[in-house]
Amino acid sequence: MSATLAETLDAVVGAEPGGAATLADLVTEPVDPGILDEHAKREVRRAILTAVCVPGYQVPFGSREMPVARGWGSGGLQITLAIVGVDDVVKVIDQGDDEGVNAVNLRRLVINTTGAVETTEVDEATVIQTRHRIPEDPLSPDQTLVLQVPVPEPLRGVERNMATLAQMHAEADYARMWVSLYEDKVRNGVITKSTGYPCLVGGRYVIATTPIPRWDIPRLHQAPFLSLFGAGRERKIYAIPPDTDVEPLTFDDVPFEVERTPGASCSLCRASEAYLVEIPPSSFGAADGRWICSDTAWCRRRRSEDNLS
Amino acid sequence: MTVYDTARDTAGDTSSDTRLEDATIAYSKAPSAGQPVLRVERLGKIFGDQNLAAVAHTGPNAGTEKSPDGNSVVAAWDVSFNVAAGEAFGVIGESGSGKSTVMRAIAGDHSSTAGSVWMQRRDGSTVDLLTMTASERRALRVDELSVVYQDAAEGLDLGVTAGGNVADRLTAAGWRNFGQIRERAAELLGRTEVPLERMDDLVRTFSGGMRQRVQLARALANRPPIVLLDEPTTGLDASVAAGVLDLIRSLLEELGIAAVVVSHDFAVIEMLTTRCMVMQHGRVVEQGLTDQLFEDPQAPYTQRLVAAARA
Numbered sequence: 199m200s201a202t203l204a205e206t207l208d209a210v211v212g213a214e215p216g217g218a219a220t221l222a223d224l225v226t227e228p229v230d231p232g233i234l235d236e237h238a239k240r241e242v243r244r245a246i247l248t249a250v251c252v253p254g255y256q257v258p259f260g261s262r263e264m265p266v267a268r269g270w271g272s273g274g275l276q277i278t279l280a281i282v283g284v285d286d287v288v289k290v291i292d293q294g295d296d297e298g299v300n301a302v303n304l305r306r307l308v309i310n311t312t313g314a315v316e317t318t319e320v321d322e323a324t325v326i327q328t329r330h331r332i333p334e335d336p337l338s339p340d341q342t343l344v345l346q347v348p349v350p351e352p353l354r355g356v357e358r359n360m361a362t363l364a365q366m367h368a369e370a371d372y373a374r375m376w377v378s379l380y381e382d383k384v385r386n387g388v389i390t391k392s393t394g395y396p397c398l399v400g401g402r403y404v405i406a407t408t409p410i411p412r413w414d415i416p417r418l419h420q421a422p423f424l425s426l427f428g429a430g431r432e433r434k435i436y437a438i439p440p441d442t443d444v445e446p447l448t449f450d451d452v453p454f455e456v457e458r459t460p461g462a463s464c465s466l467c468r469a470s471e472a473y474l475v476e477i478p479p480s481s482f483g484a485a486d487g488r489w490i491c492s493d494t495a496w497c498r499r500r501r502s503e504d505n506l507s
Numbered sequence: 508m509t510v511y512d513t514a515r516d517t518a519g520d521t522s523s524d525t526r527l528e529d530a531t532i533a534y535s536k537a538p539s540a541g542q543p544v545l546r547v548e549r550l551g552k553i554f555g556d557q558n559l560a561a562v563a564h565t566g567p568n569a570g571t572e573k574s575p576d577g578n579s580v581v582a583a584w585d586v587s588f589n590v591a592a593g594e595a596f597g598v599i600g601e602s603g604s605g606k607s608t609v610m611r612a613i614a615g616d617h618s619s620t621a622g623s624v625w626m627q628r629r630d631g632s633t634v635d636l637l638t639m640t641a642s643e644r645r646a647l648r649v650d651e652l653s654v655v656y657q658d659a660a661e662g663l664d665l666g667v668t669a670g671g672n673v674a675d676r677l678t679a680a681g682w683r684n685f686g687q688i689r690e691r692a693a694e695l696l697g698r699t700e701v702p703l704e705r706m707d708d709l710v711r712t713f714s715g716g717m718r719q720r721v722q723l724a725r726a727l728a729n730r731p732p733i734v735l736l737d738e739p740t741t742g743l744d745a746s747v748a749a750g751v752l753d754l755i756r757s758l759l760e761e762l763g764i765a766a767v768v769v770s771h772d773f774a775v776i777e778m779l780t781t782r783c784m785v786m787q788h789g790r791v792v793e794q795g796l797t798d799q800l801f802e803d804p805q806a807p808y809t810q811r812l813v814a815a816a817r818a
Contacts, residue, residue: 369642374664376678377671383685384670384707449685 232311234279238262242280242435246426249437254403255367256350261433271304271329272430274346278327281342281426284313289323294331294473294492301329318495330393332414334472334496337423339440345408347429350436352396352406372404372447379447392457398445399438413456413473418444464491467500543589544627544732544765545613550586551621552608555579565789567808572603572789582608583789586622592732593763597776597783597797599812605789606769610737612637613767614654615644626652629732649679650729657738659718662725665711669701669721672710676728695724700754716747720754727758734759736768740775752778773816777801785809 245259264272282288290305292298296318309316317323320335327344337343356374357363375396382389393409407415408427418438425438438444448454463470474489491497561574565581572581583605590596598606612619615636624636629651656662663672673692682688696706699720710721719739726734739755740748756779759766768779776783777797784794793806804810
């Protein structure tokens with residue numbers, strides 16, 4: 199990389215390649231700036247370590263400027279950049295889709311600046327950065343899930359004052375979160391809160407589960423893998439370590455239910471046991487159905503397996 | 508300073524220069540006194556510079572609660588009283604007399620300069636509320652000590668339904684069954700005479716009297732042994748206030764809850780309490796049985812207050 203950098207710098211200052219006192223001569227150490235410098239990576243890793251030690255606690259971190267706008271996954275991106283190396287295999291999904299514009303751009307950014315390898319297959323990946331989904335396939339203990347978080351504060355909807363919020367978390371005072379669920383049920387007859395459902399982590403902290411659907415919540419409970427949550431705009435990192443209790447806040451007499459549309463199945467792979475999303479008629483040549491799998495890699499593999507058999 | 512003791516033994520010596528601590532002892536012999544659930548001892552609160560020298564230059568004799576240098580306000584000083592289980596105790600005085608300061612000190616809404624507030628807990632132990640941490644006091648407020656504020660916005664979340672406001676206290680106390688929470692909230696709102704068809708309306712849409720009824724329901728949700736009532740009917744129009752007062756009285760009697768009632772209004776103190784104290788410029792000027800105190804006020808200030816109220 200140092201040669202490339204030196205050449206680039208030469209080009210910038212208009213020096214002759216190979217000339218006597220070119221900038222290339224001045225660059226004595228190989229420098230790979232990447233996007234995050236080593237100090238920034240270390241700071242993010244420290245925040246991650248704290249987050250892992252105190253499951254569910256929102257750890258403040260520096261949150262550097264990224265080449266993507268805040269709100270476009272800058273938090274997840276910083277975590278990924280801080281933990282991947284050349285040995286890693288990275289998968290990035292947006293709403294379950296490897297081919298979403300944002301997913302493709304983030305994946306390219308990570309691959310091109312870290313030397314990690316890209317994949318769309320879950321079982322090949324060591325790090326999976328995601329927006330709004332957990333892959334349908336079970337993850338293993340040596341895989342890390344990195345979630346992009348828009349609003350890390352689960353109590354934001356019931357309290358705006360930062361000092362009060364800190365106090366509520368410190369005292370595990372989540373009465374008003376329960377009231378918001380009570381009000382939801384009273385007003386609507388059912389608990390309508392679907393994505394980002396509040397969960398109690400390790401019996402202590404309530405977290406916002408990012409906008410992952412309820413469908414994915416049970417898969418965080420006692421999961422074998424590490425989940426890291428990064429909120430770039432809000433400068434917070436939190437974590438669910440492997441084998442940690444994750445309990446959705448649920449009234450004893452109102453069971454927690456995941457999204458399910460009776461009779462619906464994927465119009466591509468016919469799956470009904472996956473998280474499905476509704477599509478407009480005639481999209482993707484799927485004129486005969488209104489639903490497809492949210493996890494595109496999973497759906498694709500199912501179809502290829504069908505063709506083989 | 509003279510503290511008049513209205514609950515004096517009429518046959519014995521009624522020395523009018525009884526110091527406050529002596530007066531307190533006298534009350535423990537009062538007929539209704541059981542084991543006190545709340546014992547306030549020489550409570551003091553100075554706002555501004557914490558200048559203890561200011562105390563000597565304030566109070567009824569000095570005619571002010573402000574220190575000569577103007578940098579300290581001795582909002583309450585040397586305030587002592589007991590409240591027995593199930594008893595309602597009144598604190599009366601004009602605006603700025605320190606009665607709300609006393610109540611907020613007990614509630615833990617602000618720190619105090621001096622004294623102690625002993626409270627008997629459910630488990631029989633006794634704690635000094637003033638030495639508890641803020642979070643311990645908040646925990647206490649869940650089910651052992653409730654407050655009803657003059658301004659409902661202080662005691663309620665106006666953006667939440669009436670039922671939700673009650674549910675808040677229930678969930679804080681660990682209730683996790685939606686059906687039971689709903690049932691209990693409805694029961695409480697029924698008892699405080701909030702129409703059940705309004706249970707699921709936002710409190711913001713409620714009238715002043717209705718908001719106070721919701722506050723009461725919320726305060727009573729976990730059956731605390733002690734309730735603090737700060738001007739519970741001030742700002743309500745007369746007929747509504749009378750209804751709310753009636754309700755408070757019957758609830759206190761029925762549930763056997765001890766109460767500290769703070770008001771500038773004689774009618775409120777007379778209706779709700781058996782014993783009370785009169786405050787002026789941050790000091791207690793007289794305390795005793797409410798009936799006696801109003802019939803036969805001793806302190807000149809109390810006499811003026813009673814005369815004004817009777818006029």
